[in-house]
Amino acid sequence: MNLVPIVMIPGLLCTDDLYRDQIAALAGHPIRIADTTSDASVTAMAERLLADAPESFALCGLSMGGYVALEVLRLAPERVLAAVLMATSHRADIPEQTAMRHQLIATAREEGIEAVARLLCERLVAPETASATLNQRIVEMAAAIGVEGFVRQQQAIIDRPDQSDRLSTINVPVTIVAGEADAIIPPERAREMAAAIPGARLEMLPATGHMVTMERPGRTSAILRRSLTEAAAG
Template identity: 35%
Template sequence: MAMLLVPGFMLDADLWRDVVPALSEFGPATYADLSQDASIPAMARRALSEAPSKFVLLGFSMGGYVAREIVRHAADRVTALILIATSARGDSDVELNRKAAIAGQAGSAVFKGLSRTAVVSSLHPDNAERVDIVARIQAAGQRLGGDVFRRQSLIDRRDERDDLKTIRCPTLVIAGEQDRLRSRTEALELQQGIAGSDFEIIEHTGHMVPMEAPQRLAAVIGEWLEQQRAGY
């Protein structure tokens, strides 16, 4: 068994730093790079070109859209799918307006780094003072930079709710207890749309589940993967 891990918006492999060691028994980890491409399908194709022949697929937030595209491209290679803090909805009017504003600005000048206010909005209220997490998220933004911010900000996210029924592999949907960026309703839409999928909530977390509660997340994933391996 192997794992392919797909990060979210303005994040990289560091997102999974504290999760992967606890999942080492399920095989080596490969990390998708979402920094090079300007569309979900292109991101999926790049990730597949660098992935093992078969793998467990984990997608976080925007990475959940990429993960589902990977399943559509290569369902025979995905042994199990884990979707974390993500959605199947298309861009809202607010998101479309934000994209239009970014598109109207020249080059990557729009990016001044991820503000503390923006980062804190992705965390559980009790984690707002976790300077370690805030610093990690901001550092990822600085590593990726303005060009990646612009590309990822302008990516189209189509409404996939009617397509979820085509996903046939074992699937686990995970939500943060107080995710203010992706609602519980959105997570349940995924779980209800993917036949036979399972649903778990990671308590005392916001959107950044892999950083806010890596050990609890790894425990939930590990237990579920054990069940799949045992044929339950």
């Protein structure tokens, strides 16, 4: 039995630990974790992913990882068998968001990346799923990315293209996943994407924040398994 390879794309300040439970649940599948730390543009991240990926593959991206996934779908749609877009958006930053990102960069340089991570933890997870253990995992991922990696990622996010006009051209199986309590990216963005992408499936997770793979590991693993089954079926 040929198992469909999947490329998982981490979000801002995230490592492969973002997908720890999904990697375990998909044991046997060829899995690659995209490098989102070396480049300062979403396009460069997508090009690096494509250079390293198999000829055809499934795709999963969370938050910034979703921005990269959408760019991969723009650059090489013929190589993508299926895509799962989690806690992400098709829209470009508005000025207020960009200003906040510059402030976070300043905080990281003045106080360290762990200070930024602890600040973000307050908004990243829903009250129902919050725990000291989850917060510690988030802080440890941020520490692994470091200040300069964070700066590159924020610049990539600030400069990312708006994909709104492209959603209707996507013709691979797409699943959109969002937490109903996401305080980082409004859940309405998920509904907009699902309505605009032909045939897209929408999964709204109740009492869940932005870190859907860590907050709801079993549910998100099941969603990925289903997507890979659909990809294998063609």
